[in-house]
Amino acid sequence: MREVRVHARAGQGAITTAGILGSAIFRSGRYAYAFPYFGAARMGAPMNAFLRYDDKQIRLRCQVYEPDFVLIVDKTLTYGYNCFTGLKTEGVVIIDDDKENVSQYDLPRSSQKIFAVPASRIAQEVIGRPLGNTVILGAFAAATGEVDLDSLLSAVEERFSSKGAIAEKNKEAVKKGFDYIKENY
Amino acid sequence: MKKFVEGSHAIAEIISKCRPGVISAYPITPQTHIVEGLAKLIADGELEAEFINVESEHSAASVVLGASATGVRTYTATSSQGLLLMAEVLFNIAGMRLPVVLTCANRSVSAPINIWNDHQDSMTVRDSGWIQLYAENIQEAIDLHVIAYKVAEDKRVSLPVLIGIDGYVLTHAFEVVDMPEQEMVDRFLPKFDPVVKLDPENPVSMGLLGAPDVYMETRYAIAKTMETALGVIQEASKSYSDVVGRPTGGLVETYRTDDAEKILIAMGSVVGSIKDVVDELREKGEKVGVLKIISYRPFPKDAIFEALKEAKYVGVVEKAVSLGADSPLFAEIAALLYKRGSNAVVNSFTVGLGGRDISSAQIRQIFGEMEKDETDTRFIGLNTELLEA
Numbered sequence: 001m002r003e004v005r006v007h008a009r010a011g012q013g014a015i016t017t018a019g020i021l022g023s024a025i026f027r028s029g030r031y032a033y034a035f036p037y038f039g040a041a042r043m044g045a046p047m048n049a050f051l052r053y054d055d056k057q058i059r060l061r062c063q064v065y066e067p068d069f070v071l072i073v074d075k076t077l078t079y080g081y082n083c084f085t086g087l088k089t090e091g092v093v094i095i096d097d098d099k100e101n102v103s104q105y106d107l108p109r110s111s112q113k114i115f116a117v118p119a120s121r122i123a124q125e126v127i128g129r130p131l132g133n134t135v136i137l138g139a140f141a142a143a144t145g146e147v148d149l150d151s152l153l154s155a156v157e158e159r160f161s162s163k164g165a166i167a168e169k170n171k172e173a174v175k176k177g178f179d180y181i182k183e184n185y
Numbered sequence: 186m187k188k189f190v191e192g193s194h195a196i197a198e199i200i201s202k203c204r205p206g207v208i209s210a211y212p213i214t215p216q217t218h219i220v221e222g223l224a225k226l227i228a229d230g231e232l233e234a235e236f237i238n239v240e241s242e243h244s245a246a247s248v249v250l251g252a253s254a255t256g257v258r259t260y261t262a263t264s265s266q267g268l269l270l271m272a273e274v275l276f277n278i279a280g281m282r283l284p285v286v287l288t289c290a291n292r293s294v295s296a297p298i299n300i301w302n303d304h305q306d307s308m309t310v311r312d313s314g315w316i317q318l319y320a321e322n323i324q325e326a327i328d329l330h331v332i333a334y335k336v337a338e339d340k341r342v343s344l345p346v347l348i349g350i351d352g353y354v355l356t357h358a359f360e361v362v363d364m365p366e367q368e369m370v371d372r373f374l375p376k377f378d379p380v381v382k383l384d385p386e387n388p389v390s391m392g393l394l395g396a397p398d399v400y401m402e403t404r405y406a407i408a409k410t411m412e413t414a415l416g417v418i419q420e421a422s423k424s425y426s427d428v429v430g431r432p433t434g435g436l437v438e439t440y441r442t443d444d445a446e447k448i449l450i451a452m453g454s455v456v457g458s459i460k461d462v463v464d465e466l467r468e469k470g471e472k473v474g475v476l477k478i479i480s481y482r483p484f485p486k487d488a489i490f491e492a493l494k495e496a497k498y499v500g501v502v503e504k505a506v507s508l509g510a511d512s513p514l515f516a517e518i519a520a521l522l523y524k525r526g527s528n529a530v531v532n533s534f535t536v537g538l539g540g541r542d543i544s545s546a547q548i549r550q551i552f553g554e555m556e557k558d559e560t561d562t563r564f565i566g567l568n569t570e571l572l573e574a
Contacts, residue, residue: 019191019359026189026361035358038300057361059322059457061354062544 002146003064004051007083008073008133010042014049016159017071017133021140023155024147025053033058046077069144071136072096073119078105087112094139096120096132099184115143115181122176127169134170138177143185149178187363192323192355195362196262196288197222199327201232202370203286203334205260207252209237209245213267214300215352216290220262242267246274253283254391256382258334261285264352265292268306272313278345279314280403281392284337284377285345286330287315291453291504292352293539301540302352303504304453308513310347314407316414317482319349319452321438323360326350328425328433329479331370335421338377342414344407349481351454353540365429373428411483418480436485438477439492441467445474447555448493450518451502452478455536455543459502462548473552478514486521493522498555499531502548503562506535512562530555533562541566 004021008014015036022032032053039045050064066086072095077083084093084107091112095105096119105114117139119132127134134156141147153171160167190198196219200208208227210220226232235252239245242263249259263271268289278285289307293299307317318333320326326348333346350356381389395403415436422434440460442448449459456477466473476492478485493499499522501515511519515533522529534551537543547565554563 015357019189022359023189026187031361032189033358033360035354038353060461060545061351061454061458063542065544 001052001054001058001060002068003066004069004071005064005067006049006051006071006073007077008047008049009077010038010045010047012073013131013133014047014073017073017137018049018051020134020152020155020159021137021147022051022053023158024137024151025051027151027154028148030055031057033060037063046081067091069094069140069146071140073133073136084108084112092144094136094143096136113143115139115185117177117180119177122180123173126173126176127166132173134173135177135180138174138179139181140177141174142178142181149174186366187361189359189361190323190364191218191359192326192350192357193218193290194222195323195327195364196330196350197226198364199330199370200260201226202365202367203260203331203374204232204258205234205286206257207235207237207249207259208261209239209248209252209259210261210263211239211242211245211267213242213264215292215302215356216262216264216267216288218356219288219290223260242270243274246271246278249285250274250278250281250283253278253285254281254383256377256379256384258338258377259285260287262288262290264290265294265300265306268310269294272310275310275313275315275345277392279407282343282380282407283345284334284343286333286337287345287347288330289347289349290352290356291349299539300352302354303538303540304349305505305538307347307349308505311482311513314344315482316342316344316346316411316418316480317349318346318418318480319478320351320355321454321456321477323355323358324362325433325479326355327362327364328429331365331374332418332421332425332434334374335425336414336417338379339417339421340380342410342417343380344410344414349453354454363429363431369428373425415480415483415485418483434479436478436480437488437492438479440475440477442474442476442492442496444472445496446472447498447500447552448474448476448496449500449502449548449551449555450476450478450489450493450514452481452514453504455502455504458543458545459548462545462552465545466549466552471552481514484517489518490521490525490527493518493529494525494527496529499529500534500551500555501531502534502536502551504535504537506538506562515562530558532557532559535562535564536566
């Protein structure tokens with residue numbers, strides 16, 4: 001079983017991120033359980049969403065305390081708060097930031113990896129809004145190989161199917177995130 | 186068809202497939218996505234039903250009461266304060282023997298205000314005469330709704346059904362579910378054929394005064410019907426399982442209880458977490474198991490005792506309390522075991538109130554503490570620093 005923790009602010013689409021990734025996992029023949037945890041119910045408040053996935057049905061319902069993967073949609077969440085708590089020894093972090101800033105993040109162990117991708121900026125260019133979730137997901141697929149690009153694109157397609165051009169733009173955002181990692185790491 | 190779907194949207198979809206004629210609800214977190222989903226299905230012309238907007242849950246319950254009395258299949262959903270605001274009407278719906286189906290997205294009750302999950306809301310209306318079923322996962326949640334209509338509308342039953350699904354943990358979570366086809370639901374669930382209905386061509390009065398010469402008999406009748414419902418729930422679960430081609434529903438589910446010395450009893454989504462811990466402890470050679478109660482009302486005494494009769498230690502894990510007394514499920518399990526001459530050590534554990542996360546470590550702790558016989562419930566996961574302030 002693998003566990004993912006998404007850090008975002010309420011309104012930034014953390015549960016959408018976990019849901020799309022879960023859907024992509026499902027499309028590749030596995031089981032997933034994606035769920036949010038809202039702290040205070042107000043826009044902009046820090047919140048988490050979680051994802052568990054496995055080859056068999058997920059039964060465990062508690063929050064994720066020792067994630068294999070941490071996705072940070074908004075880098076300001078790392079200011080004064082440790083987003084890496086509990087990260088597994090071989091854990092991987094994807095964060096919305098420029099690659100040259102990556103050294104400023106102190107991971108607890110040298111065996112852990114962090115990949116920075118300027119997700120908000122790419123999203124602003126591609127989607128027209130600084131919502132970098134789908135860029136982060138593309139980067140996650142490229143950095144970890146946990147899910148294939150086609151499953152991810154088809155999950156994005158379904159998630160935004162009722163929103164016309166938004167679906168295509170988000171698929172483009174996924175590909176940009178994917179390519180950014182492939183080209184820069 | 187298998188799909189990866191949010192709990193609330195899965196419930197909206199399955200309710201739509203049950204073809205209710207009247208839906209009325211008032212939005213409240215964490216139930217809101219369900220009725221939003223249904224409102225959209227109606228607005229998009231995918232579900233032919235009347236969605237009646239109201240100004241409160243009291244009115245929502247009153248609307249489905251009235252609609253059901255005219256012989257229409259009805260649906261409503263709520264949580265927490267909303268369920269309590271419905272309380273007066275819930276007793277009327279059951280007393281009038283109307284087969285309303287209600288989803289309770291289980292949430293704690295104020296004060297303090299808390300929007301997160303526990304079972305205090307539906308536990309508080311447990312004596313209203315409604316059948317109460319609790320779901321472990323989203324799959325079970327959708328299956329129980331179809332079974333609920335079949336049981337509620339069965340002429341041997343004619344009682345309303347509440348389905349408890351854990352707020353957020355299931356309502357706002359995405360999971361893989363096998364969604365029955367419309368044809369399957371239609372085959373299982375025929376058109377609602379009421380015993381009696383409000384009809385201008387054939388006028389009747391319903392919900393009349395029940396003076397001391399008849400009232401007690403109406404309560405006795407519901408009590409006896411609850412016993413009948415035990416069989417009807419099993420029957421409906423079996424025939425629904427045949428239609429969808431996988432086992433589902435029933436009164437209880439036993440998990441590795443056959444030779445278990447220690448058995449935990451729980452309802453709802455926490456059972457899944459307990460199953461994982463059971464597997465882990467079994468690997469280490471510990472004889473442990475878990476009994477899931479699906480039907481809380483009617484309370485399936487025989488099925489519960491059958492599962493527990495060989496156990497040395499029984500622990501009741503609850504997301505509700507009866508302040509100033511024993512926790513509700515514990516009190517019933519202890520009474521059942523005492524009445525049937527069991528010598529098992531029975532303990533009460535309170536967990537997860539107001540959305541406090543229930544970790545695997547907490548469940549391991551409970552299994553570790555089951556041998557210690559205590560009178561009072563143990564609150565698991567308390568932050569003692571807060572109590573000292």
